[in-house]
Amino acid sequence: MGPQMNSPPPYLTDEEMLDLAKPLVQPAAIVRxxxxxxxxxxxxxxxxxxxxxxxxxxxxxxxxxxxxSEGARQQNAAAGGEPDAAALLARFQRKNSNGTNQEKQPARA
Incomplete structure (x- = not known):
């Protein structure tokens, strides 16, 4: 038998919410x-x-x-390493409504 984990539930219980929102008792008032x-x-x-x-x-x-530094290190580890800068730049490049890149025409002489 493994050790018992006494971790709290992932959501606040009704009793905890009633205690936090005292003196409110109606659910709609507690939600508000x-x-x-x-x-x-x-x-x-x-x-x-x-x-x-x-x-x-x-x-x-x-x-x-x-x-x-700890927070950044944990976020990078969770994301799978370094961000892909090339993919980010390609995603936000300006494009026409049909998806092609805009090309500027030369000015008339």
Whole structure:
């Protein structure tokens, strides 16, 4: 048998949301309160908001803060290495409506 993991659920529980939004008890009022605080939330079938724990921790400042070099290193590792600069430039080059590159005509003499 493996060790038991006591990790919290990926979403805030109804009890946690009721505790955060005290004295509000109606689901619609709780949803309005969370949206007013800047949280992204969806509506569950019981009309309570559905808020991811990771988003809540990040938006409320509870997430661990990484140094810039550590954060950049983790983002590069997650993205699979260095970005493809040539693909980025090719994607945003100016093109005509039919997809061909624009060519400037010389000025008349």
């Amino acid at each position: 309160w969370f949206k007013g605080q800047g949280f992204v939330c969806r509506i569950k079938p019981n009309r309570m908001p559905l808020i991811s724990r990771q988003h809540f921790e990040h938006a409320s400042g509870l997430a661990p803060v990484l140094k810039d």
